[in-house]
Amino acid sequence: MNTIKFLLQKEFRQIFRNSTLLRSILLAPLIQLLVLPWAANYEVKNISFAVVDHDHSPYSQKLISKVSSSGYFKLVGYLNSYNEAYALIEQDKADVILEIPPHFERNLVRENQQKVFIAANAINGTKALMGSSYLNGIIAGFNNDVRAEWLLQSRYNAAPYIEVAPSNWFNPLMSYKVFMVPGILVLLVTMVGSMMCALNIVKEKEIGTIEQINVTPIRKVHFILGKLIPFWILGVIVFTLGMGIAWLVYGIVPQGSIFLLYGFLALYLLAVLGLGLLISTYSSTQQQAMSLSFFFIMIFNLMSGLFTPIESMPGWAQVIARLNPITYFIDVMRLVVLKGSGLHDIRYHMLIIFGFAVLLNTWAVLNYRKTS
Amino acid sequence: MGAVRLNHITKTYNNKSVVAVDDVSFEVQPGELFGLIGPDGAGKTSIFRMLTTLLLPDTGEATVDGYDIVKDYKMIRSRVGYMPGKFSLYQDLTVEENLRFFATVFDTTIEANYELIKDIYIQIEPFKERRAGKLSGGMKQKLALSCALIHKPTVLFLDEPTTGVDAVSRKEFWDMLKRLKMQGITVLVSTPYMDEATLCDRIALIQSGKILSIDTPRAIVNAYGEQIYALRASNMYRLLNDLRASEYVKSCYAFGEYLHTTLKQDNETTRNELMMQLRSRQHEQLEMKPTEAGIEDCFIKLLVQPV
Numbered sequence: 001m002n003t004i005k006f007l008l009q010k011e012f013r014q015i016f017r018n019s020t021l022l023r024s025i026l027l028a029p030l031i032q033l034l035v036l037p038w039a040a041n042y043e044v045k046n047i048s049f050a051v052v053d054h055d056h057s058p059y060s061q062k063l064i065s066k067v068s069s070s071g072y073f074k075l076v077g078y079l080n081s082y083n084e085a086y087a088l089i090e091q092d093k094a095d096v097i098l099e100i101p102p103h104f105e106r107n108l109v110r111e112n113q114q115k116v117f118i119a120a121n122a123i124n125g126t127k128a129l130m131g132s133s134y135l136n137g138i139i140a141g142f143n144n145d146v147r148a149e150w151l152l153q154s155r156y157n158a159a160p161y162i163e164v165a166p167s168n169w170f171n172p173l174m175s176y177k178v179f180m181v182p183g184i185l186v187l188l189v190t191m192v193g194s195m196m197c198a199l200n201i202v203k204e205k206e207i208g209t210i211e212q213i214n215v216t217p218i219r220k221v222h223f224i225l226g227k228l229i230p231f232w233i234l235g236v237i238v239f240t241l242g243m244g245i246a247w248l249v250y251g252i253v254p255q256g257s258i259f260l261l262y263g264f265l266a267l268y269l270l271a272v273l274g275l276g277l278l279i280s281t282y283s284s285t286q287q288q289a290m291s292l293s294f295f296f297i298m299i300f301n302l303m304s305g306l307f308t309p310i311e312s313m314p315g316w317a318q319v320i321a322r323l324n325p326i327t328y329f330i331d332v333m334r335l336v337v338l339k340g341s342g343l344h345d346i347r348y349h350m351l352i353i354f355g356f357a358v359l360l361n362t363w364a365v366l367n368y369r370k371t372s
Numbered sequence: 373m374g375a376v377r378l379n380h381i382t383k384t385y386n387n388k389s390v391v392a393v394d395d396v397s398f399e400v401q402p403g404e405l406f407g408l409i410g411p412d413g414a415g416k417t418s419i420f421r422m423l424t425t426l427l428l429p430d431t432g433e434a435t436v437d438g439y440d441i442v443k444d445y446k447m448i449r450s451r452v453g454y455m456p457g458k459f460s461l462y463q464d465l466t467v468e469e470n471l472r473f474f475a476t477v478f479d480t481t482i483e484a485n486y487e488l489i490k491d492i493y494i495q496i497e498p499f500k501e502r503r504a505g506k507l508s509g510g511m512k513q514k515l516a517l518s519c520a521l522i523h524k525p526t527v528l529f530l531d532e533p534t535t536g537v538d539a540v541s542r543k544e545f546w547d548m549l550k551r552l553k554m555q556g557i558t559v560l561v562s563t564p565y566m567d568e569a570t571l572c573d574r575i576a577l578i579q580s581g582k583i584l585s586i587d588t589p590r591a592i593v594n595a596y597g598e599q600i601y602a603l604r605a606s607n608m609y610r611l612l613n614d615l616r617a618s619e620y621v622k623s624c625y626a627f628g629e630y631l632h633t634t635l636k637q638d639n640e641t642t643r644n645e646l647m648m649q650l651r652s653r654q655h656e657q658l659e660m661k662p663t664e665a666g667i668e669d670c671f672i673k674l675l676v677q678p679v
Contacts, residue, residue, distance in 0.1 A: 209460050
């Protein structure tokens with residue numbers, strides 16, 4: 001016990017003395033938390049659209065003004081031929097073309113149907129997808145307006161049609177910040193836990209202090225605990241600061257139990273520190289440790305369900321996502337913070353993370369013995 | 373019983389393709405100042421790392437203070453002091469914090485063993501608030517020695533303690549080792565510097581993982597058995613070539629500002645004939661004098677004629 005105490009004392013002394021490290025552990029995550037959620041936003045605004053109007057009728061004018069007043073689209077060209085509009089796409093000035101055929105109004109009134117043409121620049125897939133689906137929605141709305149107008153005029157009974165009124169639960173305004181902040185916080189905690197911990201251990205190897213420690217009566221288990229505990233504490237501190245920012249800046253207050261969140265964090269940090277320890281046993285320089293942890297963190301980040309839903313990944317990618325501890329914590333964060341889930345709802349998450357913690361730490365300790 | 377005893381120790385690296393230590397056996401008596409002398413890559417550090425339980429030998433056995441280096445590694449770790457060749461203290465901790473840390477590791481305090489390190493520590497005490505990384509080379513060595521001594525070890529292993537240290541600090545360092553010896557601590561020291569060999573009680577000359585000779589420095593020098601002549605001229609390089617080409621000369625090596633030469637037949641006649649031969653080749657300021665053999669001469673001789 002005494003051994004652990006002075007190892008911790010030494011470790012904290014070194015961490016607090018290294019102002020660059022301290023800044024990158026505490027300050028950098030907070031700055032990222034303040035910046036990233038504003039940038040990581042799926043909502044597509046300012047889609048440039050060009051109109052090719054062959055009709056020049058009141059209806060076509062009405063449709064165009066409905067699109068431009070939706071707030072999502074910016075009219076960049078009002079043209080007479082598709083080729084002119086296509087040139088705008090080629091110059092990257094337009095994202096979507098809406099082509100209104102000749103006799104649009106006449107056919108709509110007389111034949112009750114008419115087609116419009118939408119062409120989207122799919123180089124930016126998200127923008128093209130969102131742009132054409134927004135445009136579809138607006139045209140469908142326009143269609144209903146027209147129908148309502150005519151049905152009213154003809155004094156027929158209203159034709160039955162289904163109106164869908166969506167309601168977004170747990171995030172009523174569909175704010176992406178509410179969705180992203182808890183997830184980004186998980187990434188930051190993961191970075192502190194795995195990368196910083198791995199680098200710290202490897203630094204002792206690189207400088208040679210581990211040799212000096214090894215010829216003393218300090219036991220390996222003490223040495224490892226002396227490394228894990230400080231970064232466990234730092235992880236909890238970073239998480240707390242992050243939750244503070246989520247509350248103060250983004251107004252996100254966990255719907256569920258805060259103790260449950262911290263309970264899961266405690267377990268999760270064990271798993272992540274195990275990963276850091278494992279990385280450290282496979283590297284002998286800080287450079288190696290850095291590139292190794294960068295490799296894992298990159299994959300874990302992108303395949304965690306933070307940016308893209310896991311359900312829409314191909315099967316093999318879903319398997320990787322399921323083998324990724326970050327996935328579970330992001331899920332738990334969203335469940336507990338946004339939905340207010342309880343212990344019962346996340347019991348499998350807990351079990352899996354506990355499994356990760358046991359597996360990674362055992363593997364690391366076994367490998368540590370072998371290589372030293 | 374020896375304080376350190378090695379019995380046919382062999383250590384290889386890279387799947388036995390590199391033999392670092394080749395069947396080495398020797399014994400160090402308690403309270404002895406024992407030197408491992410050899411060039412870089414001779415296997416000195418590997419021997420030290422095995423004796424300090426950082427490395428396992430392939431074959432053979434060794435004991436330190438009567439404890440087996442494989443089975444009783446825990447006992448050894450609490451009673452030896454090790455100072456690696458590379459400075460390996462915490463550079464971001466201060467002098468005092470480093471010393472206190474290592475004292476605590478061994479469950480003791482600076483105060484309890486202050487007497488032992490006093491002579492050394494007093495020289496760096498004015499800088500005790502300074503971070504270890506900011507010390508000069510000599511001061512780093514003194515701090516490392518203090519940290520290795522703070523738990524009053526019975527055996528002290530010093531791996532090339534004077535490499536990269538200035539001449540004055542080197543001399544001071546060896547004076548300190550002499551004082552430690554008087555305290556009854558067994559000291560094993562390795563060095564690539566032949567001139568430091570004479571400061572040891574006994575030395576082992578080591579090359580390519582093999583021990584060439586073990587004895588007191590005096591005995592090793594006495595065993596040289598031949599008279600060495602130191603020669604000098606204005607053009608040393610031409611002199612070296614001429615001497616090596618001469619039919620009278622057995623061996624000739626550059627040694628500081630002289631060439632150390634031995635003769636095939638050492639008598640008045642051959643000496644005079646050699647001098648005449650050299651003068652006929654227009655060597656200026658020619659000088660020849662008998663000199664005593666040094667450890668380096670012995671080392672070179674042992675290398676040329678393997679035992």
